Amino acid sequence: MKESKSFSVKGKVQGVGFRMHVKICAEKFAVKGWVKNDFDGSVSGEACGESENMNSFFEEIRKGNSLAKVKSLETSSIPYREFDSFEIRY
Numbered sequence: 001m002k003e004s005k006s007f008s009v010k011g012k013v014q015g016v017g018f019r020m021h022v023k024i025c026a027e028k029f030a031v032k033g034w035v036k037n038d039f040d041g042s043v044s045g046e047a048c049g050e051s052e053n054m055n056s057f058f059e060e061i062r063k064g065n066s067l068a069k070v071k072s073l074e075t076s077s078i079p080y081r082e083f084d085s086f087e088i089r090y
Contacts, residue, residue: 004033004048004080009061011071013043019088021065026086028060029053036089048083 009018014037022035022045030053035045047054064070 001051002048002080003051003054004046004078005054005058005075006044006046006078007058007061007073007075008038008042008044009070009073010042011064012067012069013064014041016067017065018043018068021068022061023086023088025057025060029057031057032083032086034083034087034089045089046078046081046083047086048081 019035019037022043026033026047029049031047031049033045033047035043038044047057049057058073058075062070062073
């Protein structure tokens with residue numbers, strides 16, 4: 001079953017290649033949507049895909065990359081929205 005979620009990641013997630021890490025995870029699990037830096041130092045976005053793939057996607061995000069330190073990952077279900085790809089927004 002397909003679903004859409006918004007997400008917010010807090011910790012040391014800006015200036016460490018974290019958005020690219022999220023994009024790579026999205027491509028690995030066939031998840032589409034977007035990710036961006038927020039003014040408060042967090043990273044947020046929206047994602048859509050098969051429920052099982054979304055779970056794996058968020059597990060990988062939670063691990064972070066070698067330079068990031070994820071303190072928290074919050075997700076919330078949103079009305080289903082289809083995206084064509086996964087992009088980094090600026």
